[in-house]
Amino acid sequence: MQNEKCQIPLTMVGEGERVKLCGVNAGRCLQCRLASMGLVAGAEIQVVRNSFRGPFVVKVGNCRLILGRGVTHKIMVE
Amino acid sequence: MKKITVALAGNPNSGKTTIFNNLTGTRQHVGNYPGVTVEKKEGVCRYQEYEIKIVDLPGTYSLTAYSTEEIIARNFIIEEKPDVIVDILDASNLQRNLYLTTQFMELGVPLVLALNMADVAKARGIKFDLEKLSHFFGAPVIPTVGNRGKGMDELLEAIIAVATGKFKKKHMPINYGKELENEINNIEKIISEKKKNECRKYGARWVAIKLLENDEEVRRLFNSQEVLSEVDERARRLEKLFGDPPEIILADRRYGFISGACQEAVRSTVESRYTMSDRIDSIVTNRVLGIPIFLGLMYLVFQLTFTLGDPPMGWIENLFGWLSEIVASWWPAGSESALKSLLIDGIIGGVGGVVVFLPNILLLFLAIAVLEDSGYMARAAFIMDRVMHKIGLHGKSFIPMLIGFGCSIPAIMATRTLENEKDRLTTILVTPLMSCGARLPIYALIIPAFFPTKLYGPMLWTIYVVGILMAIIMAKVIRSTLFKGASTPFVMELPPYRLPTLRGILIHVWERSWLYLKKAGTIILAISIVLWAATNYPKKSVYEHDYGKMLSSIETEYLNRVGSLGEKLGVTLDPQVMAAILEGDKDALGEISTRKNLLDEIVRMESLIQEAKKQFMTTIEVQGIEEGTAEYRSLQDQLANTLEKIKGNNPKVYDAVIAYLEEIKPQYEERLMEIENQKKAEELAYSLAGRIGHLLEPILRPMGFDWRIGTALIGAFAAKEVFVAQMGIVYSVGEADEESETLRKRLQASYNPLIGFCIMLFCLISAPCMATIAITKRETNSWKWAMVQLVGLTVLAWIITASVYQIGSILEIGFK
CATH class of the missing domain: 3.40.50.300 (P-loop containing nucleotide triphosphate hydrolases)
Known part of the structure; x- marks a missing residue:
């Protein structure tokens, strides 16, 4: 799944931007948890809040999720 | 049916x-x-x-x-x-x-x-x-x-x-694609032969999928090396083929199936838009406004809980007081029945002391239920996460810790909102370090006894801050030792805001309050009885002093003084009858025929004086007038005028009555109380709690405590505020509260400010009250964590208090 386009961690995405998830660089445990909450490859993510410190708020479909900063480092988007 | x-x-x-x-x-x-x-x-x-x-x-x-x-x-x-x-x-x-x-x-x-x-x-x-x-x-x-x-x-x-089988479903398993389906079928075949029973129970296809997903639980069930290595081999092949482990491909395929189904069955005419929830969120989770709004809301919750909770707490106190009186009336006055003491001091006192917090708990849970059901709690977790992250906890842990300032019991119950087990246990273990309301009476007794007025505020503040710092440090320590490992990644849904339903909230509040009441009725009842027995038994049969003799000599002296008072006025009566008349006994007056007019005058004047004084006191109390103010002085003058008028009629009788009311009677009562307290103190020292206090002295010494403090600390385990009452008993000043000046003087005479500070420190950190331990047991579902909390906090308290005392002693800080 690691192609050239897919190298930006979610952490780098600014507030209000829309991106497409392309991979999760994490253990199977976290991958499956994120998948069950709708964060799978191909999902459209809108960053609602990114304060460059503290947790993130993203919108996936109609649902808002809080993601810890540690998690957002591992989510790769294009 | x-x-x-x-x-x-x-x-x-x-x-x-x-x-x-x-x-x-x-x-x-x-x-x-x-x-x-x-x-x-x-x-x-x-x-x-x-x-x-x-x-x-x-x-x-x-x-x-x-x-x-x-x-x-x-x-x-x-x-x-x-x-x-x-x-x-x-x-x-x-x-x-x-x-x-x-x-x-x-x-x-x-x-x-x-x-x-x-x-x-x-x-x-x-x-x-x-x-x-x-x-x-x-x-x-x-x-x-x-x-x-x-x-x-x-x-x-x-x-x-x-x-009932009326709905006929057409079973259509999701198709995971040729490669995956092949492997699933193969694994199904292998396990169907090896583990027939399990396959029948779970369904072979499901087991096959779970094995491919590397599901630990299912793998444990099928711990045949042969099967597992076969499965692993196939999983590796799939991973090579797709570039992702099988569980991710399976998740992808499930979403594929779902989006296919939704494309056919769901029509969305509007793209996702900026909703009301988004609008509220842009304010409450705002970088600048978020924290002030959160703190404001929390302050509001607190204020509501403790101000609205105050009157019903009074009612419950009165109810238990009334209950004690009813029970007491089953015995003749002055009876020393053990059953009476058990019922009143042990059971009603112990359970009442816990049930009294019910209004607070109800209100707090009401507030929490509203915050939770409306969706705000998830936002609070988001806002506090940055701060709490530093001590290895999530944002959600902040709420129980804040509630801990009121009472640890609802605080520990509030940890139910934490999904993660490690976070929850850590929060439960450190929450008692937040100084709860029941500890306030201890500080209120100690601080004025040992410190100058200008230090009252800073001292109290120091104690609270020490508690918060300890909680932070302990959370960090627990997180890096007991519950090691990186904190689970923080992923949480932010639910849309919803108007909470009344019914949902009431059920929520009722559930939690009922749990609390049930605890009060069972475990707390048992511990109350044990503590009561420890402070009352074994009973002393031979006393160091002959209290009976002491009491009768005080009685004789009192009667002598009353008798001579009567003689001064020209009444020769049996001193006992004279005392009865002065004490307001109407029957005693009725039996006398001689000097009737004089005696009537004495009784009338006595009641007039008492009436005037009572009126003065109630006015002050009701209007809350403070001593030294102009209003207070004018009321004092008014009282003096009234008394002067009463005196005018018959100065001789007036002086005698005043002498009785202001000297003879109070002195007599005070000395009776003194003896009574001395006796109680001797009994307490002899009781199990007193003996444990003595036994503990070697351990208490390094902190500067003596057996008296030890005994009071045992009582404090029932409820922290009992410490004050227990100190009152060991120092034989009787029913003491935190305002007791006599007790403060005794404390000043026995200890120095350093010990005073150490008492507060130890009460803050050491084992929380029994109700907290009981709730911890319930909430963690194991005695283990309750005991870890009890022993861990007490040991921690000892180490810190002893260090502070020893270092303080060497540097001679806080000596007189």
Whole structure:
């Protein structure tokens, strides 16, 4: 799944931007948890809040999720 | 009546609890799943000729083995085999909610889908083709509106139809694609031969999928090396082929199936838009405004809890006082019956001391329920996460710790909102370090006794800050030792804001309060009795002093003084009769015929003086006038005038009555009390608690404490504020409260400010009260953590207090 386009961690995405998830660089445990909450490859993510410190708020479909900063480092988007 | 068992499943925030409440009403039972802290809710619903038992499964996003909740939900379905599973779906978030549904389909269980919050989805312009959805997922689909109770009858009809087999489902397993299906089939074949029983129980296809997903629980079940290595080999082959482990491909395929189904059955006319929730969020989670809004709300919750809770607390106190009086009246006055003491001091006192906090708990849970059901709690977690992250906890832990300033009991109960077990235990263990309200009387006694007025505020502040710092340090220590390992990644849903329903909130509050009351009735009752026995037994039979003789000599002296008072006025009467008349005994007066006029005058004047004084006192109390103010002085003058008028009629009698009221009587009563207290102190020293206090002295010495403080500390375990009363008893000043000046003087004479500070420090950090320990036991479902809390905090308190005392002694800080 690691192609050239897919190298930006979610952490780098600014507030209000829309991106497409392309991979999760994490253990199977976290991958499956994120998948069950709708964060799978191909999902459209809108960053609602990114304060460059503290947790993130993203919108996936109609649902808002809080993601810890540690998690957002591992989510790769294009 | 036919019985049906139904399990309610669904994502968190899908409105599961609301539907559960709608179906079962108040016929609910809350417990814990065996061995874990996850709440188990059950209820019964009668519909037509069916008795439907409904079990509310924990909210989950999936059925993997990665979290306790998911394992519980899964095991319940497999082991208990409910007749029907109702999967509650949030209609406005359908795709993600259906992910869980696909896993029920894999299990092949009888399913009913409740399309909840259908009204919200409709308002957002989403249209559903129920027929098609039902066809794809092999289950009836019922639109419901949980918070308005719509669709409940239809839901029950569907449950019955599925349970009785009237609903014919066409079983269509999800097709995972050629490669995956091949491997699933192969594994199915292998395990069907090796483990027939298990396959029958779980379904071979499901087991095959779970083995491919590397599911730990299922792998443990099939711990045949042969099978597992075969499975691993196939999983590796798939990973090579697709570039991802099988569970990710499976998840992808499930979402593929869902989006295919939704494309056919769901029509959305409006793109996702800026909703009301977004608008509120842009304010409350704002970078600048977020924290002030949160702190403001918390302050409001606190103020409401403790101000609105105050009057009902008074009522409960009065109720228990009244109950004590009723019980006391079963015995003749002055009776020293052990049963009476057990009932009044042990049981009513002990349980009453805990039940008194019920109003606070009710109000606090009401506030929490509103914050939780409205969706704000998730925002609070978001806002506080940055701060709490530094001590290895999540944002959500902040709320219980804040509540801990009021009382540890509701605080520990509030940790239920924390999903993560490690976070929850850490929070439970450190919460008692937040200085609770019951410890305030101790500080209120000690600080004025040892420190100058200008240090009152800073001292109190220091104690609270020490508590907070200790909590932070301990959380960090526990997180890096006991519960080692990186904190679980923080992923949480921000539910849309919703107007909480009254019914949901009331059920919520009722559940928690009932748990609290039940605790008071059982474990706390038992501990109260033990503590009562420890402070009362063994009884002393031979006293160091002859208290009877001392009492009678005081009595004689009193009668002598009364007698001579009478003689001065020219009445020669038996001193006992004279005393009775002065004490207001009407019968005694009636029997006398000589000097009747004079005696009447004495009694009349006495009551006039007492009346005037009483009026003065009540005016001050009711209007809250403080000593030294102009108002106070004018009232004093007024009183003096009234008394002067009374005196004018008969100065001789007036002087005698005043001498009796202001000297003879109070002195007599004071000396009686002194002897009584001396006797009590001797009894306490002889009792088990006193002896333990003595025994503990070698351990207490390094902190500068003596056996008296030790004995009081034992009492403080029942409830922290008991420390003050217990100190009153050991220093034989009787019923003391934190305002007692006599007790303060005794403390000043025995200890120095350093010890005073050490007492506060030890009370702050050491073992919380028994009610807290009992709640910890309940909430963690094990005595182990309750004991860790009890012993750990006490040892910590000893180390810190002893260090402070020793260092302070060397540097001679806080000596007189």
